[in-house]
Amino acid sequence: MNILEVNIEHAGYLEKKSTIEDISFELAENELVGLIGPNGAGKSTILKAILGLLEEMRGKTVIKGKYAYIPEQPTYYEELTLWEHITLVKAVSEDDDDNFFNRANELIAIFRLQDAKHHFPSSFSKGMQQKLMIIIAILNKPKLYIVDEPFIGLDPKAIKDFLLILEKERKRGAAILMCTHVLDTAEKICDRFLLMNNGKMIAKGTLSEIRIQSDTDGSLMDCFYKFMERDQ
Known part of the structure; x- marks a missing residue:
């Protein structure tokens, strides 16, 4: 069963000026999907679109159940x-x-x-x-975790503890969308990947599928840079 369904024709921050285009994917129960891309690729815009924080958006996002958002910049009551x-x-x-x-x-x-x-x-x-x-x-x-750069600021033990907790949450049935720059960790823990650049999704799938699409047998980072070279 899908917990998250995303179909965005275009979205952004200014009227008639898109930041992201043609974004389509879904997350199922027990699944951890990595949202990968350089700064400015549109990852945060996708997260805001899912959370309903963009006024300029054409498309639809569906969340089935309660969700939790872990932002890159912590927010709290002082x-x-x-x-x-x-x-x-x-x-x-x-x-x-x-x-x-x-x-x-x-x-x-x-x-x-x-x-x-x-x-x-x-x-x-x-x-x-x-x-x-x-x-x-x-x-x-929650049934869905939306996590933005969770490893920034965490010490190695906290990262390990967090990953163990996420694994337990997946076994409970939760789906996890994780935006991260830490590609070596993402490669080890994610079921699938969504690769972004210049506001568009340049590849998506399992690591095996990403390797086929990029025509390389290397790591996730190798595949990503191969796509980046093509996209320049």
Whole structure:
């Protein structure tokens, strides 16, 4: 069953000026798909289109179920502590799970934030703020994760812990769309790839399919650069 369906004819930020064109893909349950491309390729515009944040868009996106967005730049309430953010999530989501706060404490321990539990995120490092975003997203139990550059600021252990958690979420049935520049990691964890450049999708499929399309047997990075050379 598809959790996300995207069909965008064109979309952008100014009327009559498209940033992305002819974007079409879907995500199924249990699937992790990597959205790959250089700065300015249109990846963030795709995410905003999916989230309904673009006024200039012709097309349609469908999300079946609850979704969670983990932004590249963490956002939080400056007047709330880490734990107060957790409490707010429970109140807003009306989650009646008796284990909600137990799960929250487990995630706080996994990401080693126990000492910062009652501190304000404005005093956190970028990595700590990112961990808070991840914890909030996971507690929401979404059917779809939309993740924008999740590894920036995270230490190696946190990256490993995050990837293990995402694998558990996939087994639960969640679908994950991950925008990342870390191609070696993406190659190891993603089921399929969407390669972007200059506002258009230049290739999509599994690594094997991408290799055939790029006419190379190399890594995901090798394939991507081969497409970039063609697109110049």
